[in-house]
Amino acid sequence: MALRETGTRLAEGGRRLVSxxxxxxxxxxxxxxxxxxxxRQRADEPSALLLAYYGDxxxxxxxxxxxxxxxxxxxxxxxxxxxKAQLAKFPGLRAFGIAGGSRTxxxxxxxxxxxxxxxxxxxxxxxxxxxxxxxxxxxxQRADAQSANFVxxxxxxxxxxxxxxxxxxxxxxxxxxxxxxxVESELLTFVNQVEMHAGRPVILxxxxxAEDRYAMGARIERDLWLVRDRFLPRYAGRPWLxxxxxxxxxTEAAEEPLEWVVVQP
Numbered sequence: 001m002a003l004r005e006t007g008t009r010l011a012e013g014g015r016r017l018v019s020x021x022x023x024x025x026x027x028x029x030x031x032x033x034x035x036x037x038x039x040r041q042r043a044d045e046p047s048a049l050l051l052a053y054y055g056d057x058x059x060x061x062x063x064x065x066x067x068x069x070x071x072x073x074x075x076x077x078x079x080x081x082x083x084k085a086q087l088a089k090f091p092g093l094r095a096f097g098i099a100g101g102s103r104t105x106x107x108x109x110x111x112x113x114x115x116x117x118x119x120x121x122x123x124x125x126x127x128x129x130x131x132x133x134x135x136x137x138x139x140x141q142r143a144d145a146q147s148a149n150f151v152x153x154x155x156x157x158x159x160x161x162x163x164x165x166x167x168x169x170x171x172x173x174x175x176x177x178x179x180x181x182x183v184e185s186e187l188l189t190f191v192n193q194v195e196m197h198a199g200r201p202v203i204l205x206x207x208x209x210a211e212d213r214y215a216m217g218a219r220i221e222r223d224l225w226l227v228r229d230r231f232l233p234r235y236a237g238r239p240w241l242x243x244x245x246x247x248x249x250x251t252e253a254a255e256e257p258l259e260w261v262v263v264q265p
Contacts, residue, residue: 049127051095054118056149060136061099068095070248071259081116110152118155132161134205135194139167140174143186147193156197163198164225165191167216168207184214191220203242208235240264 050073055061061077068075073094078086081098133154138146154163167187171178194202204216205225211217217224217236225242226233233243241264248257 049094052131053097054153055097055099056153058099061097065097070257081119130161132163134164134166136166137187137190139169139171139183140178143190143193147190150194151197156199162200162203163194164203164205166205167210170209170213180214184216187216206236211235
């Protein structure tokens with residue numbers, strides 16, 4: 001006769017086994033693994049948001065959502081600023097985004113579109129989030145157009161994290177040919193414009209391809225964020241502040257691979 005679990009255990013012949021709880025003895029709780037503890041924490045804290053963001057078009061917003069999801073952060077994308085009731089429908093939510101359309105809007109249209117989105121981000125900050133802006137520099141566009149978009153979308157607020165500029169692409173794919181000298185000049189202009197708006201130095205995220213082509217790590221004296229899996233990045237010629245050391249690290253902290261970023265002490 002096989003044993004069967006029915007709330008109390010029955011031994012062969014029908015004799016009931018008395019549990020420690022029934023004898024009045026203390027019951028030792030089952031030890032949870034670190035992975036189970038993290039999963040329970042994520043499930044038990046539906047409001048433990050880590051990040052909120054606004055995208056200036058739908059495609060870019062979904063790209064950010066995909067990156068966050070691949071990093072193990074449950075992310076939801078909204079077309080309008082979400083209400084508390086809408087956020088509560090997603091237990092374990094760690095990030096949310098708002099897919100806007102300001103990339104193709106006039107300044108007048110942005111005045112109508114953006115304030116509600118930023119009010120939602122303000123509410124997220126009140127919940128304990130640290131928020132900031134990362135701009136992906138487009139080598140095919142002039143700095144003035146990109147900075148106009150940045151200063152319209154990102155408020156001048158000392159409570160924000162320092163702005164980061166991701167310079168990751170070269171200009172080979174541009175519809176109109178752009179020289180290397182023009183790309184370098186426009187990036188320098190954009191950095192100056194963003195810093196004038198933010199009132200603090202930017203963090204410059206450089207890919208190996210962009211640095212190999214333009215060598216901006218030596219030309220712009222700003223904190224660097226470099227990317228190289230497993231091995232120390234040396235392509236910028238000077239020390240880094242942030243290093244993406246593994247873009248797909250497997251860890252018990254999340255079900256999906258994480259981008260492991262190291263901070264220089």
